[in-house]
Amino acid sequence: MKILIIEDDKPSAEYLKKALGEAGHGADIANDGESGHNMAQSGAYDALIVDRMLPKKNGLEIIADLRDSGDATPALILSALGEVDDRVTGLRAGGDDYLTKPYAFSELLARLETLQRRGLGVESETLYQVGDLVLNRLSRDVKRADQTIILQPREFRLLEYLMRNVDRVVTRTMLLEHVWDYHFDPQTNVIDVHISRLRAKIEKGFEKPLLHTVRGAGYVMRE
Amino acid sequence: MVAVPRVINTTAVRLSAMFILLFGACAVLTILYMTTVAASFVIRETRFAVESEIGELAQTYSIGGLRTLVRDIERRSRRPGAFVYLVADGRGRPLAGNIGDLQPGILESSGWKGQPFKYARAGETRSLSEMGDSAPSAVAYVLPFQNGIRVIVGRDLADPIRFRTVVQRSVALALIMVGIGAFFIWFLVGRRALRRINAVSAASDNIIAGDLSQRLPVSSAGDEFDRLSSSLNQMVDRIEKLNGGLREVSDSIAHDLKTPLTRLRNRAEDAIRNGETKDDYREAMHGMLGEADNMIAIFNAMLLISRVEAGYTKFTPVPVDLGEIASDLCELYEPVIEDAGGHLKNNVRHGLVVNGNRELIGQALTNLLDNATKYGLPGGGDITVSAMKTSDAVTLSVIDAGAGIPEADRDRVLERFVRLDASRTSNRKVRGSGLGLSLVSAIMKQHNGMLELDDARPGLIARLVFPIGAFKNPS
Numbered sequence: 001m002k003i004l005i006i007e008d009d010k011p012s013a014e015y016l017k018k019a020l021g022e023a024g025h026g027a028d029i030a031n032d033g034e035s036g037h038n039m040a041q042s043g044a045y046d047a048l049i050v051d052r053m054l055p056k057k058n059g060l061e062i063i064a065d066l067r068d069s070g071d072a073t074p075a076l077i078l079s080a081l082g083e084v085d086d087r088v089t090g091l092r093a094g095g096d097d098y099l100t101k102p103y104a105f106s107e108l109l110a111r112l113e114t115l116q117r118r119g120l121g122v123e124s125e126t127l128y129q130v131g132d133l134v135l136n137r138l139s140r141d142v143k144r145a146d147q148t149i150i151l152q153p154r155e156f157r158l159l160e161y162l163m164r165n166v167d168r169v170v171t172r173t174m175l176l177e178h179v180w181d182y183h184f185d186p187q188t189n190v191i192d193v194h195i196s197r198l199r200a201k202i203e204k205g206f207e208k209p210l211l212h213t214v215r216g217a218g219y220v221m222r223e
Numbered sequence: 224m225v226a227v228p229r230v231i232n233t234t235a236v237r238l239s240a241m242f243i244l245l246f247g248a249c250a251v252l253t254i255l256y257m258t259t260v261a262a263s264f265v266i267r268e269t270r271f272a273v274e275s276e277i278g279e280l281a282q283t284y285s286i287g288g289l290r291t292l293v294r295d296i297e298r299r300s301r302r303p304g305a306f307v308y309l310v311a312d313g314r315g316r317p318l319a320g321n322i323g324d325l326q327p328g329i330l331e332s333s334g335w336k337g338q339p340f341k342y343a344r345a346g347e348t349r350s351l352s353e354m355g356d357s358a359p360s361a362v363a364y365v366l367p368f369q370n371g372i373r374v375i376v377g378r379d380l381a382d383p384i385r386f387r388t389v390v391q392r393s394v395a396l397a398l399i400m401v402g403i404g405a406f407f408i409w410f411l412v413g414r415r416a417l418r419r420i421n422a423v424s425a426a427s428d429n430i431i432a433g434d435l436s437q438r439l440p441v442s443s444a445g446d447e448f449d450r451l452s453s454s455l456n457q458m459v460d461r462i463e464k465l466n467g468g469l470r471e472v473s474d475s476i477a478h479d480l481k482t483p484l485t486r487l488r489n490r491a492e493d494a495i496r497n498g499e500t501k502d503d504y505r506e507a508m509h510g511m512l513g514e515a516d517n518m519i520a521i522f523n524a525m526l527l528i529s530r531v532e533a534g535y536t537k538f539t540p541v542p543v544d545l546g547e548i549a550s551d552l553c554e555l556y557e558p559v560i561e562d563a564g565g566h567l568k569n570n571v572r573h574g575l576v577v578n579g580n581r582e583l584i585g586q587a588l589t590n591l592l593d594n595a596t597k598y599g600l601p602g603g604g605d606i607t608v609s610a611m612k613t614s615d616a617v618t619l620s621v622i623d624a625g626a627g628i629p630e631a632d633r634d635r636v637l638e639r640f641v642r643l644d645a646s647r648t649s650n651r652k653v654r655g656s657g658l659g660l661s662l663v664s665a666i667m668k669q670h671n672g673m674l675e676l677d678d679a680r681p682g683l684i685a686r687l688v689f690p691i692g693a694f695k696n697p698s
Contacts, residue, residue: 102519104512154554180555184586185520193558216509 001116003027004045006036006062007078008054016049019105025112033057040066045073047116049108052079052090060093067094074115078103087183106217110169117165128163130210131223133202135163144202154179155198162211162221171218195219243405247398254394258387265383266337269362276306277364277376289368293319296374300345306378307342307361313371317345322375324351330373333365339380360384419448423455435463468638476525479657480518487514524658531583531665538580540670545619545689546573548585549608556592565600570609577617577689579670584687587666587674590659591621591685599623599682616672617689624682633676637664663687 003020005027007013017027028045030036033054040048040062050059063075077095079086087098097111128135132145140156142149151159157179162170172191176182199211212220284292296308300321308320315330317323324343329336339360343351351358363377422440429437438459439452494507549571560567577584588608595606604624611618628636637660664674667687675686 100523104516176555180551182551182585182589183582184589185523190555190559193562194555197558216512 001025001046001113002044003047003049003112004030004036004040005049006030006033006040006054006059007049007051008032009051016105016108020109023109033059033062037062037065040073041069041071043071043073047112048073048075049112050075050077050095052077052086060090060095063094076108076112076115104171104217106169106214107171107173110171110174110218113168114165114170114174117168128160128166130163130166130221131208132206133163133210135160142202144206149201151198151201155194155201158194158198159202162219166221169214169217169220174218238408240405242408243402246401250394250398250401254391257390257394261386261390262383265380265386266362269378269380269383270335270337273306273362273364273376273378277366280374280376289372292374296320306376307363308377309375311373311375318372320375321345323347325375326351329363329375330365333367333373336363336365336377338362416448423448423452427455430459435459435466479521483514483518483521487511487518490514521658524662528658528662528665531662531669538583538669540578540580542576543579543581543584544573545575545577545584545610545617546571548581548588549610549619552585552588552592553608555589556596560592560596560600560606563596563600565596566605568605568607570607571619572610575610575612575617577670577691579689583666583669587663587687588619588621590663591687594659594685595621595623595625595683599625601625604682615691617691619687619689621685622679622682624679627678627681627683628676630678636660636676637674660685 001024003025005013005016005020007016007029008031010029010031013029013031017029020027028039030039033056036050036054037057039045048063050062052059054062059077059079063077066073066075074096075094076097076099077090078099078101079090080101086100090098096115099108099111126137128137134143135141135156137160142151142156142159158175161175161178173183173185175191175194176184195211195213199209202211203209208223210221210223212222214220280292280295283295287294293310296310297319299305300308300319305321307322309317309322309325310319311317311330315325321344322342323345324347326340326342329340339362341351341354341358341360343349343354343358347354360380361377362380363375366374366376368374419440419442426437426439438456441449441452441456490507490510494504498504498507549569550573553567553569557567592606592608599606600623605622606624607620607622609620609622611620660674660676663685667674667689670689672687672689675684675688677684677686
């Protein structure tokens with residue numbers, strides 16, 4: 001994945017570029033809003049990481065201009081503000097996801113990868129399959145090796161989100177956002193307990209684990 | 224000694240100066256009025272007296288002719304307190320009467336001479352010009368007779384002039400008294416006010432210099448100075464309290480961030496000293512990341528609280544279903560609570576709508592459920608979420624069966640970084656920032672509502688109270 005980092009703080013931009021490189025993604029850096037906008041317009045990127053407060057042109061303006069010109073490259077907004085309505089204004093301007101500084105790189109990477117995946121049309125698929133586990137989004141059936149697994153509605157949504165992002169790490173905050181629709185940090189291990197219940201249902205009696213814990217980051221569905 | 228400009232600048236001095244000016248002007252007007260009125264009154268009275276005297280003389284004249292009249296005038300001139308009389312021949316030489324000499328021009332025409340004129344008594348050795356202003360003055364009638372003989376009948380004005388002088392002197396005396404009075408007013412009120420203001424400035428200087436325990440002096444008089452001083456004192460009270468709060472918060476920040484910072488540092492040090500394998504270092508790094516995340520969480524909570532408290536957190540209140548939030552979050556917390564051996568009951572029905580922000584209310588309820596899970600489950604028990612709607616408020620409550628919070632501590636736990644000793648030294652290892660309830664309280668304030676803590680006997684009731692109509696016009 002080729003990523004454009006628009007960020008005026010050079011050390012954090014360099015750190016991001018290096019960390020993304022280690023995760024297998026190439027990245028370019030723009031240090032101000034104008035050059036960032038110009039580089040983004042070239043259309044050579046799979047995703048944008050845009051700081052909100054930038055010299056010359058702010059992050060929200062860049063994204064709004066790109067969207068106006070028909071450019072739908074997924075954009076992740078970074079912000080030091082963290083106000084309650086910031087997320088809403090950020091997303092309204094055309095951003096696809098929103099992360100408050102300071103952030104964990106694992107969180108940023110996980111969000112970036114799901115953003116990119118969103119563009120691939122996975123969301124319109126009816127059947128999700130990971131190994132012998134199959135989830136039918138229309139009939140809301142879950143089967144593993146042809147055995148039906150009974151799930152609560154919320155467990156279904158949890159599994160659906162994990163399977164949609166197969167092979168990609170999803171963090172606890174992402175789960176809280178997408179499954180429960182709340183955007184704060186889960187303080188205790190509430191999500192972990194839900195995951196372990198789900199894991200018990202889909203893995204009990206089967207040899208091969210599918211739902212893995214990634215330490216310091218989150219969870220991943222992997223065959 | 225007080226510097227002169229400062230004395231002049233006092234309100235009391237200005238007031239007394241104005242007072243003197245006003246009173247002085249009144250006195251001068253009074254004096255003018257009184258002398259004018261008195262003078263014209265006396266002159267009119269004099270004219271009446273002179274006219275009746277002329278009436279009597281006319282009778283004498285009609286009986287005995289000019290010779291008898293002259294004799295009568297001679298007789299009358301010698302009476303004590305006599306009028307002034309003059310019988311003059313055609314060239315103005317005196318033939319009879321008590322006037323020796325006369326201001327020139329008086330005999331030229333006949334009739335009433337209301338304008339006082341100067342004269343000299345008969346027998347006066349000095350001439351009229353020698354006497355000057357000290358010459359007596361009079362008003363009179365000039366009556367013509369045959370052969371150019373003229374008769375003057377008039378009255379001396381010494382008494383009315385004396386009367387006017389007495390009035391002038393008494394008013395002047397009154398003015399002097401007023402001046403002395405004004406000086407005393409300044410001395411008593413002005414000096415006293417100045418002294419009190421000096422005391423207030425001295426105390427203020429100390430406060431400005433940083434001694435917030437100083438208070439402005441309040442006397443027992445209860446006057447406007449005391450009212451001013453006590454309002455200012457209340458202001459200083461408030462500042463001192465805020466300042467104390469700030470210091471407490473910064474101390475707490477120092478403590479609560481130092482602790483994870485120290486742990487983080489210890490881990491790094493330990494890894495450098497004892498780490499041998501890559502896994503050792505990785506392990507240490509994970510631990511350090513955890514500490515960093517913990518600090519970030521504390522920072523975020525602190526930021527949110529201070530923003531909410533300062534009113535910076537802008538959100539547009541919209542109708543929010545408390546029932547929905549309660550069922551979402553109960554569903555989120557149920558597994559954790561069950562794992563801890565408890566049971567979560569949600570009695571909130573859907574459709575209980577308040578105006579507010581779903582995220583913030585969700586965060587508030589999460590913090591309460593979190594606390595209930597951490598402190599409200601002594602070896603199992605129920606946690607109940609319920610709601611109530613009265614005519615003036617909608618209340619969402621979280622009730623646990625734990626140790627509760629002693630009544631004395633209920634206000635204190637809402638302050639930032641306050642963790643009760645029971646929770647710090649709890650046997651179970653419970654980590655917390657001491658910000659949870661402060662955040663809930665701040666969020667409720669932002670919703671014009673409040674967080675109430677109460678006794679569930681046993682356990683704690685935490686109520687989120689949303690007044691109805693808190694946001695009347697969600698736009």
